[in-house]
Amino acid sequence: MSEEAWEGVVEKKQRAAFDGANMYRRVVVRLDDGTASKVRVSRELWNDLDVGDRLVKEAGADPRRA
Template identity: 50%
Template sequence: MFTSRKPSSDEAWEGVVVDRSRGLTDGSNLYRYLTVRLSTGETRKIRVDRGLWDSVAEGDGIVKTAGSEPTKR
């Protein structure tokens, strides 16, 4: 069984990017991931679009509000 890395639309959190990665996890599509340390101390790996992945670096803050996609802080 696979785990979806796409954040749910009703989630709300903020955190700091600790790692960036990408891969062909299904063999045909390139997916981009950020590992984020949330303000609660939890670390999560999330799938993001190319625009956000290109605009952030390790140490940058990102925010996810309910009903929207993650954005750079």
């Protein structure tokens, strides 16, 4: 999904230490086509996001708040 472009709305924020050492931050995004996708985001973006915020991802770039 890193080379894809999409837009959507944050439905849920999640974080977990799956390997016991590193914290992974993900958001569930409802894409404009109606599908849902789990997207890994940086700590800074995760801290800045709220449910209902809009995200934009351009091909080859990291997701950003719209």
